[in-house]
Amino acid sequence: MNLIEVKDLTKKFPLGRWTKRTLTAVDRVSFSIPEKPPKIITLAGESGSGKTTTARLILGFIKPTSGRVLWRGRDIWKLDKKGWKQYRKEVQAVFQDPYSAFNPLFKVDRVLTIPLKKFGLASTDEEAYEMACKALEIVGLRPEEVLGKYPHQLSGGERQRIMLARAFLLKPKLIIADEPVSMIDASLRASILNIMFDFKDKWGVSFLYITHDLSTAYYISDEIIIMYRGSIMEMGPVDDVIEDPMHPYVRLLIESIPIPDPSKRWMERIILPKVELSRVVEIKGCKFYDRCPKRMPMCAERMPKLIEVERGRRVACFLYHKEAF
């Protein structure tokens, strides 16, 4: 059975107080995360594509407009108190901005030991303290240097690693990590990504790694899901998708990733839209229609379904719909 299964998940937000119009932040999204083997699955996409909203839906922070989030086959909105507690222990979160996730009045030792006691993983203060020290060492921090500090006395990278240590302490099955390295410098970022590897390999923790950085996604993940304006455009094993993208949007995206090698510079020119407004317009056809170099008349009419084109590889584009021709 899948650890998490997301089915036709949709979230609409009202566009304003005085209008009935809505913005579809997440649009009929479906995918699953198996319990075993542990995997790192990347959820990628440009800013505003709906990654964080998807994460918040999975974590049960917001209620879907339609569709469901299943945990071990059970709808998370129908769990009893005990089930919910178990869920909150198995699925941990590390956020985009680690600062906002901390209580500014708690020192690091409390940030780490409180959840241990809440979930009954440590019976005494000493035991909790010892577990906290160990978790800090795993994420490459010296306990004696950080335990007595308040969040504002730590660097962004240190806060990020403490969040990982905290998530790790509860021995979760899955960590949902929303841009955990986006505000961190290259030299430190590599260490944090390597910590995620170790969590997976040594401790069997899966990740839903949310990012707009496809180079790091390629580096650490097993599978990738690429979203655009709320919908999944393409998903599959990360090597297949990055090395040989199928969807026209994903192709454009991958060709635009800068390569850290001056001897392999971009040769072709790209053309960006001549105007792009800040407000979003709801479209009935393919969401990439207005920018797609391969568009066909039918693409404006309806939204292409996400279909399996190879084992484990799904694409939402009429170019890959056999029955369309």
Added chain:
Amino acid sequence: MSMEKLVEVRNLKAYYKTRSGEVKAVDGVSFYIRPKEIFGIAGESGCGKSTLALAMLRLLKPPGYIAGGQVIFQGKDLLKLKAEELRSLRWKYISYIPQSSMNALNPVKRIRDQIADVIKTHEGEIPDEEIDKRIEELFTSTGLSPAVAKMYPHELSGGMRQRVIIAMSAILNPRLIVADEPTTALDVVVQRGILQLLLDIRNKIGSSIMLITHDMAVQAEVVDRLAVMYAGKIVEIGDVDHVFKEPLHPYTSALIGAIPSIREKRRLKGLKGLPPDLRRPPPGCRFHPRCPHAKEICKKVEPPLVEVGRGRVVACHLYVEEEVRA
């Protein structure tokens, strides 16, 4: 490429006064930029990249101040110019695109009027038709719809606003454009379009561009020469191909070894520790506490920036000849 220097920075120092001591954000930095060249400044967050740009252009605000050095632009020291002379250089000779400039446009003033203000400040009263014609030409040649000029910034997406700002920086054909992290926080597709726009501007009007970004992959895509900063100092300068192929400074190697690429999968190596507190930088080489090659001398003596051939300079004891040291 010509060996002339459009701008030369000599031993520039810019500090911030704080209650807990002076932050030596830029501490004795020297380099030059050639005409028509794209010169990159790389280095991690807090190493002093933005402070360097602000100090060069004399835009540093208190508690920041210039503690010494020269910035020679077309034979004159910018740091000695009168405020008025300096103002007349802005936009016309030197344009500056600040970090997070996307939000720098006035949100409730039409884009056309904001550009018109810049033109009028430098060229006096000019008929509206002529201004509109110039804006239209500028927008068409930079891939923007002329209709954008009639809009308000808040109506446009973030990437679109950034493209307007970059196009605008070229309106008076400046000799130098200083762009501080112009693509950070934008998607890769928009980022690529913006970098292409900067290259186009260089090719069309022949400006030099100083491109500040911590993103080494972006540096690799567009710059001609690259300077790497660490803790307020430049540690290495060279042609970008050479720097990537054969980084000299251990910090540059570490930085390059830590970036993932979709062209190759290899285990990335992180770097131990954190950059120093710039109020109390370590003695000797500022990188020595994190350096895998640190020797005794590195803990005590600051390595000078020395030339090691082919226009490459590096500040590291591994490259200082014994006799120079003595």
